[in-house]
Amino acid sequence: MEKHLYTFFIAGGSELAVRALANFDRLIRPRLEGGCTLTVVDILKEPRQAREHRVVATPMLVREQPLPVVRILGDLSEGAKVLDQFGLTGNDGGSVLPNSRIAGEKP
Numbered sequence: 001m002e003k004h005l006y007t008f009f010i011a012g013g014s015e016l017a018v019r020a021l022a023n024f025d026r027l028i029r030p031r032l033e034g035g036c037t038l039t040v041v042d043i044l045k046e047p048r049q050a051r052e053h054r055v056v057a058t059p060m061l062v063r064e065q066p067l068p069v070v071r072i073l074g075d076l077s078e079g080a081k082v083l084d085q086f087g088l089t090g091n092d093g094g095s096v097l098p099n100s101r102i103a104g105e106k107p
Contacts, residue, residue, distance in 0.1 A: 004036035005065040011058040012044050016075050020059040023076035031088045 008024065010017035021040070029036065043050035043058060053062065063070040063086060076082050 002034070002066045004032050004034070004063070005039075006036055007039045007041060007053070007062045007064060009041050009043055009050065009053065009055045009058050009060045009062070012042060017059050019077070020061070020075040023079070023082075024061065027076060027079050027082055028086065028088065031083070 006024075006028075008021065010020070024038065041049045043055060049055075057073055059073070059075060061072045061076065070085055072082060072085060
């Protein structure tokens, strides 16, 4: 079974960060049979982590394992797109809102 490691970079307890974490729990956790490890990094409290991981905007979810590393910026509200990027099966018909985009994707 693959090990799933995620890091969520947030900036304080904003509404966007809270929504992103809730969407992670709704979309991703249920699809990982063996569970996952999620580390939440508040870049306001740990700015060094932001620099080391080249975080320029939040919230940003980074899948560290399994490879390849995948970064998604936003509140994860575009469920189908998020699941596709992580290679997870199932589609909840996630809403299409402008708050999430894949890192590097043009708006």
